[in-house]
Amino acid sequence: MFALRTTLAATAIACVTLNGFAIAGDMKHGEQAGHSMDKMDMVEHQAGDLMLKAPFARATLPNQPVAGAFLTITNMGEDDDVLISVSTPVAERGEVHEMAMEGDTMKMRPLADGLVIPAGETVELKPGGYHLMFMKLQEPLVEGEMVEATLEFQNAGSVTLPFSIQGKSAKAMDHSGHGS
Ligand SMILES: [Cu+2]
Numbered sequence: 682m683f684a685l686r687t688t689l690a691a692t693a694i695a696c697v698t699l700n701g702f703a704i705a706g707d708m709k710h711g712e713q714a715g716h717s718m719d720k721m722d723m724v725e726h727q728a729g730d731l732m733l734k735a736p737f738a739r740a741t742l743p744n745q746p747v748a749g750a751f752l753t754i755t756n757m758g759e760d761d762d763v764l765i766s767v768s769t770p771v772a773e774r775g776e777v778h779e780m781a782m783e784g785d786t787m788k789m790r791p792l793a794d795g796l797v798i799p800a801g802e803t804v805e806l807k808p809g810g811y812h813l814m815f816m817k818l819q820e821p822l823v824e825g826e827m828v829e830a831t832l833e834f835q836n837a838g839s840v841t842l843p844f845s846i847q848g849k850s851a852k853a854m855d856h857s858g859h860g861s
Pocket residue numbers: 696778789790812813814
């Protein structure tokens with residue numbers, strides 16, 4: 682089980698910044714399979730049957746304790762896989778979160794059993810939906826830099842990827858819908 686030591690308030694602050702953001706046309710890069718770590722705008726990795734596309738994390742304010750991170754995962758295999766966990770050197774731990782309605786409000790919560798990536802399907806981790814969350818950041822995430830994170834899959838095993846750190850969208854400061 683996940684130990685939620687970060688306060689709900691702090692967690693909620695980070696999550697609202699995830700709204701209203703769009704990946705700006707990067708999806709057409711990196712059509713070929715395999716790693717191409719030499720390109721900074723590389724956006725596609727293959728790990729076993731999984732294609733991992735467009736990993737990015739959100740830049741944070743100096744005292745912001747948590748950061749959201751996102752990518753798109755396609756399972757080209759014939760068996761479901763499960764994203765079990767995430768970790769990164771810049772945070773005490775990582776979690777896999779979902780957004781879910783509780784009464785009238787949308788809240789995020791850890792996926793205790795991981796995130797299923799069904800065979801033949803694509804699961805998009807994106808602002809307002811499934812996401813990775815880096816908890817207890819040891820340093821701010823600076824726009825334009827990269828941060829590494831390791832995803833642990835049930836079948837594909839562990840995959841370390843660079844996440845490009847992207848800035849906040851100016852219209853993302855809507856604090857509604859994420860109260861504790
Ligand atoms: Cu979250």
